[in-house]
Amino acid sequence: MAIGLFYVILLGCVLLNVCFYFYFSKVCFSNPTTYTKNVTPVSVIVCAKNEEENLKRLVPQLLSQDHPNFEIILINDASTDDTRFVIEEYMAQHPQIKMVDVVNNETFWGNKKYALTLGIKKAxxxxxxxIDADCEPASNQWLSLLSSPLKNDTTIVLGYSGYHKAKNSLLNALIRFETVLAAVQYLGYAMRGNPYMGVGRNLAYTSKQFYDVSGFMSHMKVMGGDDDLFVNEAATGNNTAVVIDPEAFTMSKPKQEWNKWWIQKKRHVQTSKLYKTKHKLSLGLFFTSQIFFFIATILGFLFGLQWEAILSLVLIRYVIVWIVMGKGLSRFRESELIPFFPLLELLLVFLQAGLFISNITHKPSRWK
Incomplete structure (x- = not known):
């Protein structure tokens, strides 16, 4: 009886997991949508906290964007380095650059959302x-491509932001793999008319949409979520578009130390608890199907159950998921990770389980 139940659980996990991958695989197999080139004036907003060196790399790339009419809002978010002076130097040379100088106050100390709100009001x-200060646009077409869908009823555009590669680094490979998996999920969901998050490193929306939902007020006191919580609240199947053209990607510098990556992911897990109930249930069910699949498979082999049946289910699951993630990794320019998919997935799932457990006992409190 117990053995029969075990096989039912394993089969259920495989079927459920495969169904999820089929659901969000649309982003992996669809061709990028071609939009009419945008000529509507655009405001590029960058929030910078102690980012003097990163701004020296980013701002020239923003100035070189192939767009007929745009301004750049650089937010000095109470920096303690020379960020403000770097911005002032650019302002003196380029009239399209404007600065918002944020001073901390007791109510909104260290809150990125407060700084972004001031930047949006300045636009x-x-x-x-x-785009974040430590990012780089993939091309000079980035701005036009990402902003092009903002017309008619489309008020939110989700883009992809990856991470730079580092040789011989397991952490770097894991970060890049997790980034693609997350993108396949949230972009795939959005393409199914069910958007639930975006990333602030590559995101566009209208100021009207921002004010229609009262900005970040519903989650202002939450440290993170200026991107995913905003999108979760404001995005619908009718007002959201996805841009997956490689020239519209952005690239960031990844964490290089495990403890810093761990802290970053703890913050992301904390904000996801505030998603709409349907999205929390869906994402929770997906993760549960993954963790139970691995646990059931390991236990099945350890206790010497019918390994032929277990192996058959495992192979079916891996062939299907590997095809989907292989296409996803190729789409987002991470094809070299395809051979290592089983190892990276297994490591990521159990690290995510640790993150959920860790977040129960300690919550990050400030954006840095």
Whole structure:
């Protein structure tokens, strides 16, 4: 009886997991949508906290964007380095660059959302495009491509932001794999008309949409979520578009130390608890199907159950998932990770389980 139940659980996990991958695989197999080139004025908003060196790399790339009319809002978020002076130097040379100088106050100490809100208020254009200071656009077409869908009823655009590669680094490979898996999920869901998050490293929306949901007010006191919680609240199947053209990607510098990556992921897990109930249930069910699949498979082999049956289910699951993730990794320019998919997935799932457990006892409190 117990053995029969074990096989039912394993089969259920395999079927459920495969169904999820089929659901969000649309982003892996669909061709990028071609939009008419955008000529509507755009405001690019960058929030910078102690980012003097990164701004020296990013701002020239923003200035070189192939777009006829855009301004750049650089937010100095109470930096303690020379970020403000770097911004002032650029302002003196380029009139399209404006600065918002944020001073901490007791109510909104260290809150990125407060700084972003001031930047949005400073913008003169309705179309807003967001990128982080440590990012780089993939091409000079990035701004036009990402902002192009902002017309008619489309008020939110989700883009992809990856991480730079580092040789001989397991952490780097894991970060890049996790980034693609997350993108396949949230972009795939959005393409199914069910958007639930975006990343602030490559995101666009209108100021009207921002004000229609009262900005970040519903989650202002939460440290993270200026991107995913905003999208979770404001995005619908009718007002959200996805841009997956490689020239519209952005790239960031990944964490190089395990403890710093761990802290970053703890913050992300904390904000995901505030998603809409349907999204929490869906994402929770997906993760549960993954962790139970691995646990059931390991226990099945350890206790010497019918290994032929277990192996058959495992192979069916891996062939299907490997095809989907292989296409996803190729789409987002991480094809070299395809051979290592089983190892990276297994490591990521159990690290995610540890993150959920860790977040129960300790919550990060400030954005840095």
């Amino acid at each position: 003169v254009n309705d179309h807003l495009v967001f």
